[in-house]
Amino acid sequence: MSIVLAVLASAAVANPLAVVSEASISEQNATRLIVHSDRLGRNYEVSVQLPDAKVFLAGQKLAAIYVLDGGYELAGSNSVFLSGRAMMAPAIVVSLRLASGQPASRNNDFTHHPFTVDGKTLGGGGAAFEAFLLQDLKPFIEARYPADPASSVLFGHSLGGVFAANVFADNPDAFAGYIIGSVVVPRDPGLVDRVATATSRAHGPRVFLAVGGAEDSTVAEKRLMGQGFTALTAAFKAKPGIALQAKSYPGENHLSYYPNLMLDGFRFVLPPTVPIDLPYAALSPETLARYTGLYALPDGRSLTIKPAFNNLLSAQVDDQPAIYWLPNGTDRFYAYTADLDVTFDQQGLTLTGRGAKARAERRPNP
Numbered sequence: 001m002s003i004v005l006a007v008l009a010s011a012a013v014a015n016p017l018a019v020v021s022e023a024s025i026s027e028q029n030a031t032r033l034i035v036h037s038d039r040l041g042r043n044y045e046v047s048v049q050l051p052d053a054k055v056f057l058a059g060q061k062l063a064a065i066y067v068l069d070g071g072y073e074l075a076g077s078n079s080v081f082l083s084g085r086a087m088m089a090p091a092i093v094v095s096l097r098l099a100s101g102q103p104a105s106r107n108n109d110f111t112h113h114p115f116t117v118d119g120k121t122l123g124g125g126g127a128a129f130e131a132f133l134l135q136d137l138k139p140f141i142e143a144r145y146p147a148d149p150a151s152s153v154l155f156g157h158s159l160g161g162v163f164a165a166n167v168f169a170d171n172p173d174a175f176a177g178y179i180i181g182s183v184v185v186p187r188d189p190g191l192v193d194r195v196a197t198a199t200s201r202a203h204g205p206r207v208f209l210a211v212g213g214a215e216d217s218t219v220a221e222k223r224l225m226g227q228g229f230t231a232l233t234a235a236f237k238a239k240p241g242i243a244l245q246a247k248s249y250p251g252e253n254h255l256s257y258y259p260n261l262m263l264d265g266f267r268f269v270l271p272p273t274v275p276i277d278l279p280y281a282a283l284s285p286e287t288l289a290r291y292t293g294l295y296a297l298p299d300g301r302s303l304t305i306k307p308a309f310n311n312l313l314s315a316q317v318d319d320q321p322a323i324y325w326l327p328n329g330t331d332r333f334y335a336y337t338a339d340l341d342v343t344f345d346q347q348g349l350t351l352t353g354r355g356a357k358a359r360a361e362r363r364p365n366p
Contacts, residue, residue, distance in 0.1 A: 016136040028077065034099050035140075039132050040109075040125075043099035045070065046137070048145065049077070053090030056323065056338035058299060060356035061148035063091040063270050064141060066133065066175075068110070068160035070097035075155070075262055089270040089354070090339045092147050096137070110156070110163040112170075115187050123187070126163055133167075134174060148354055153177035153269050157258060162187050165232065169194035172202035172241070177269030181210045181261045182254055185228030192228070195235045202241035208265040209233060212257045213250040225254075273354055274334060274341040282311040283327065295348055295360035303360050315342075 020034040020043060030049045037044060047070065053062060067075040075093050098105055111123030112130075133154075141147050154175045156164030161183040167174055169191065185191065211229035226248075233246040245268045249257040288307045295303040301318050308314035308324055313333065316322040325333035325342055333342040341352040348361040 016132075017140050035137075037132050037136060039136060040105075040128060042102050042105060044102075045097050045099045047071075047095040048141070049075075049093040049095070050145070051090035051092065052337055053339045054321070054323070054337060055146045055353075056317070056335070056340055057351060057353050057356040057358050060339075060353040061146050061151070062339065062354065063089050063151040063153065063176075064145075064147035065091050065093045065153040065155055065266070065270070066138070067093060067095045067155045068097070068163065069106075069157065071095040071155070071262070072258060074259060078259075078262060078266070087272075088267045089151075089273045090336070091153070091266075091270055092141070092145050094137075094141055096133075106159060110159040111187055112163075112166040113188055113190070126166055129163070130167055130170065151176050151270075151354065153179065155179040155262070155265065157181040157261065158254065159184055159187065162191065165191055165195055168202075168205070168207070169198045172198050172205055175205060177206040177208075179208045179210075179261070179265035179269060180232070181258070181265075182212060182215065182225050183228045183232060185224050185231070192231045192235050195232060199236060199239040199242055202239065204241060204243070206243040206269040207236055207245075208261075208268045209236060209244065209246040210257070210261045210265070211248050212252040212254055213248045214252060215254050273339060274328075274352070283313075284311075288313065291344055293365065294363045296363055297358055297360050302363075 016037065016039055018036045018038070020036050022031060022033045024031050028049065029052075030047060033046045033048070034043055035046055036042075051062065055062070065075070071093070075095050105125070107122045108125035109129040110126060112126030114121050114124040116122070138149070138152065142149055152175050154164045154167060154177070156162070156179070158181070161180045164178055164180045165183055166188065168178055183191070209229065209232055211225055215225045229246070229248065233244075236242055236244045236246070247264065249260055252260070288311065291313060292306050295305065297303055297317070304316045306314055308322075313325040314322045315325055315335070323335050323337045325335050328334040331344040334340070335342065339353055343350045348359065351358045351360065
């Protein structure tokens, strides 16, 4: 049994996660929590950024991205920009880092195996942190938000990349996507072989692997990141159960390429949930009239569709806020503010979102 499986099989923690404090950041549609982990004996800051997309159907879910190192305060806001323009599937971004005032634990949390620096042995707590992430934090988030357990992504850079790659090695299907940047190979020399072995157990995760093309050449350890990138690319590459994109950023160092790592990684691991082809073309009054009307949802609610600004369609369920539908083909629309695929036919329409589908029948005009 692997180290992490031993941890996961251990006795359940009585109160795995307790909220110490909670603050809403209303202008950003985000919440910042301080949570205490009994498993790890430390407090962590968890920032949850919601996308502009709103759950529209009963049972509808959104993807979730778990970002280590707090995403350097960049991950949540940038995900909103991308999903707001249909460049990626809307996602709940959960940025995680050690809370202020806690003893430093990054070396321990992010490394599954002990390593030595200047004669001092460090690390080895990665299995416990993995158990905290998978058993405590993910269920906590999924209970509070419409986060889809089957569409979660792990994002780690540097030591966080070592951690993310080890999670893949333990259980490739623990996440549907992995963004792994600048892996510090000397921190875990056996990692590449474990990743290569684990690929045969993968069932479709998307992996974005990256490195700065000019990682700090003054530090021998960082000079090896290019070698680690090449070795991990070979370990992941051409495996039938994995979709891989590997990218080196010329001229960029260990931190300067992080914004590009984030933006390119998000778009690769979470592409839009439906094919998007949205060149703007104003709908004619006759076309708008064909779709305009009142529709009945299976749960008894009414769906009202009417023309909106710029000759678009507006859709509203009872007294909920209206959302706008953009043309996406013949009799087909996409609502990026609700991540919905909409298809009309002669009797009504079908709405499809992540984890949910509903049929709405057209009501006769009064």
